[in-house]
Amino acid sequence: xxxxxxxxxxxxxxxxxxxxxxxxxxxxxxxxxxxxxxxxxxxxxxxxxxxxxxxxxxxxxxxxxxxxxxxxxxxxxxxxxxxxxxxxxxxxxxxxxxxxxxxxxxxxxxxxxxxxxxxxxxxxxxxxxxxxxxxxxxxxxxxxxxxxxxxxxxxxxxxxxxxxxxxxxxxxxxxxxxxxxxxxxxxxxxxxxxxxxxxxxxxxxxxxxxxx
Amino acid sequence: xxxxxxxxxxxxxxxxxxxxxxxxxxxxxxxxxxxxxxxxxxxxxxxxxxxxxxxxxxxxxxxxxxxxxxxxxxxxxxxxxxxxxxxxxxxxxxxxxxxxxxxxxxxxxxxxxxxxxxxxxxxxxxxxxxxxxxxxxxx
Numbered sequence: 001x002x003x004x005x006x007x008x009x010x011x012x013x014x015x016x017x018x019x020x021x022x023x024x025x026x027x028x029x030x031x032x033x034x035x036x037x038x039x040x041x042x043x044x045x046x047x048x049x050x051x052x053x054x055x056x057x058x059x060x061x062x063x064x065x066x067x068x069x070x071x072x073x074x075x076x077x078x079x080x081x082x083x084x085x086x087x088x089x090x091x092x093x094x095x096x097x098x099x100x101x102x103x104x105x106x107x108x109x110x111x112x113x114x115x116x117x118x119x120x121x122x123x124x125x126x127x128x129x130x131x132x133x134x135x136x137x138x139x140x141x142x143x144x145x146x147x148x149x150x151x152x153x154x155x156x157x158x159x160x161x162x163x164x165x166x167x168x169x170x171x172x173x174x175x176x177x178x179x180x181x182x183x184x185x186x187x188x189x190x191x192x193x194x195x196x197x198x199x200x201x202x203x204x205x206x207x208x209x210x211x212x
Numbered sequence: 213x214x215x216x217x218x219x220x221x222x223x224x225x226x227x228x229x230x231x232x233x234x235x236x237x238x239x240x241x242x243x244x245x246x247x248x249x250x251x252x253x254x255x256x257x258x259x260x261x262x263x264x265x266x267x268x269x270x271x272x273x274x275x276x277x278x279x280x281x282x283x284x285x286x287x288x289x290x291x292x293x294x295x296x297x298x299x300x301x302x303x304x305x306x307x308x309x310x311x312x313x314x315x316x317x318x319x320x321x322x323x324x325x326x327x328x329x330x331x332x333x334x335x336x337x338x339x340x341x342x343x344x345x346x347x348x349x350x351x
Contacts, residue, residue, distance in 0.1 A: 014324075014327060014328065015323055015327040016244075017245040018242070018245075018291075018294070018295065018298060019242075019243070019322075020320040020321070020323045020324045020327075021244075021298060021302070021316065021320050022244040022247045022248050022251070022298065022324045023244075023247075023319075023320070024316045024317075024319035024320035024322075024323060025248075025251055025301065025302070025305065025311070025316065026247065026251065026313040027319050027323070028315060028316060028319055029251070029255070029305070029310060029311065032310065032311070034255065034258065034260060034310055035251060035254045035255065035258070036254075039254055040251065040254060041250070041251040043249075043250040043253050043254055044240075044246045044247075044250045045251070047249075047253075048240075048246070092263065101225075111267070111271035111275075112267055112270050112271045112272070114267060114319045125245060125290065128293055129289065130289075144293050163264075163267070164263050164264035164267035164268070165260045166264070212261060
């Protein structure tokens, strides 16, 4: 690709190569009627602000208080989550994995950044980093330590590698001290990271603590 | 679908950078990254390619350029990541005959010329690159 930088920067604006390439894509695809430029902003807005980890938190909180739903979620995550209105945009399957005393689950996409957008929104930047993608499989305990999570040696770690067809949602263990709470009260305890497996769900005490 | 256990063989030893665990607030560092993302989602929603085809092409693009992304997630690594994203998108668009590389290059150059012809602060109009005689008032 040629770079013509012999122009005069005096009065005009400069577009970087990437911006120009994306604008070219938008122009050509819109001219062909393959995309609607107005819809692009809606997509960005949806994924940046509207679809967030709260969807997944509601799934988890419901599983905590509704054993029949938890059983359904374990058996057919796609259907159980779909029943709450959260359907994968890419037609992918959703598989819920439940943390217990014996086993802790961690989710990664080693190849790129497959992620359950419909329940967690867009992935955090660390999820896309090469460090996380490479080390989640080779050194999961080291990864968890960097998030401040130190599991007992007796706890087995399972790492799930997402694909375009299969995405994973970790159901963290219900924290102690939240007995008798209803679903809406439980939702704030379920952090995004706890549903990827890099944290535990918050304790009620942590929830009350002021943000750092 | 069986999970990999912890005893997975460790890849060749190399310096392992720390994770950018705190820098998780920002999905996109520059507007073009958000736009490339939205274009991909939009084309997939319109049924122009399947998502598994997208991930295949994108993963292949990422695999060739891990070097800039080896460290912490920064503006530079985000740029490298979305540059792979953009290249994968262009490749897929060409593969499905939606737009060829030559056309895209021509239009991108036109956008750049349009920007350079536009005073700072004014919205950039794509038409601004057209010759003087190309306006609507042409005889």
